[in-house]
Amino acid sequence: MSKIFLDSNLLVAIFMQSDPNHLRVSIWLKEQTSGSEFYLSPQVIAETYATITSPTKFKNPLTPEQAKTGLLQFLKAKEVNLVPIGKKALESALEASAETGKRARQFFDLLIWGTMKEHKIKILATFNARDFQLLPGIKLIAPG
């Protein structure tokens, strides 16, 4: 059983049919579900919420009620596991920030990586693989 961490852009594409990557993620998920478990952190849920309710990201964004309902139900899906962001994840992200020279909002990429490291998850599914290319110990999957 593969353990796959889902990046926020993937979650947005799962929910929103108008996302440019929706078709790709749909096909990919149908291929993966029988042999995979999916992981995400509160950061991913927060970023997804911020995106799907944003009028600068979607012409008709979701209402807070829609986003709340959808995300809470999503967390109950049988293949989905929520993992916390612990001290080890933060320490790993901070160490990596100095080593890689990543700045500003790029720190949130490092926090994803640190969380995966903390929970021994080796595969990251993302539509922005290039943002994670320098980070060791993980395999990147770009659906489609």
Add this chain to the structure above:
Amino acid sequence: MEEVEKLSQKEQAQLVEALLSFKKKPGNKSILDFLGIYNGGKALYSRLDRNSIYEK
């Protein structure tokens, strides 16, 4: 900035149907049940990275 075409009437009807069936299944069996349950109109981005997630 790339924009995505609006959904057709038929696609919108399918989405509504999917959303209704989603509400009928509070336990939700699979991650697949969540595919495309919402129509966000047009996506106003072509590449969603962390810079674009956090920009206002």
